[in-house]
Amino acid sequence: MATAHKNLSAYDPEQLPDARNMRFGIVVAQWNKEITEALFEGAYKTLIDNGVDQKNIIRMDVPGSFELTFGAKLMLETANVDAVIALGCIIRGETPHFEYISQAVTHGLTELNLKYDKPVIFGVLTTYSLEQARDRAGGKYGNKGAEAAIAAIQMADLSRLR
Ligand code: RBF
Numbered sequence: 297m298a299t300a301h302k303n304l305s306a307y308d309p310e311q312l313p314d315a316r317n318m319r320f321g322i323v324v325a326q327w328n329k330e331i332t333e334a335l336f337e338g339a340y341k342t343l344i345d346n347g348v349d350q351k352n353i354i355r356m357d358v359p360g361s362f363e364l365t366f367g368a369k370l371m372l373e374t375a376n377v378d379a380v381i382a383l384g385c386i387i388r389g390e391t392p393h394f395e396y397i398s399q400a401v402t403h404g405l406t407e408l409n410l411k412y413d414k415p416v417i418f419g420v421l422t423t424y425s426l427e428q429a430r431d432r433a434g435g436k437y438g439n440k441g442a443e444a445a446i447a448a449i450q451m452a453d454l455s456r457l458r
Contacts, residue, residue, distance in 0.1 A: 313453035316347040321371035325384035327360040334433035335383040335441030342445035365404025378452035384420040415451035419444030
């Protein structure tokens, strides 16, 4: 699969912008919770490792990936964050609605990026199997939650150019 050989989890902290004064929202879908918790742990730890204060990491749980858009919107409107990270897991083999939910959340988060002046980061795994999801949530292909956190730091820094 496309992301199999692309692993940004190993990053050079020296190359990242200073995140110490940044504030982040993390929206976590509760479907496939084993995976989304692992993504959250990866994202949270990466933010902390880069100097973000724990009081500046705001978590919001939503029922499933479809609700990530509304959760991220609420976060943007109420939590005074520099970026939002949306974390979810949609597994094709177990979800007849796979395409609909994947498209809905992708479009929804894209719309938020166009409408609001703070970035929303896409941290949604779309895999064929639970095993492939595990591989990307702290397994052999790293942790996509950690990668989402790195993207969030980079994009929060860029948005300060405004
Ligand atoms: N949410 C996910 O985050 N991942 C899934 O794999 C997933 N599969 C679903 C399959 C079906 C048939 C339905 C109806 C919902 C699924 N959802 C999934 C939940 C969805 O994102 C949303 O929370 C609910 O549809 C309520 O709006």
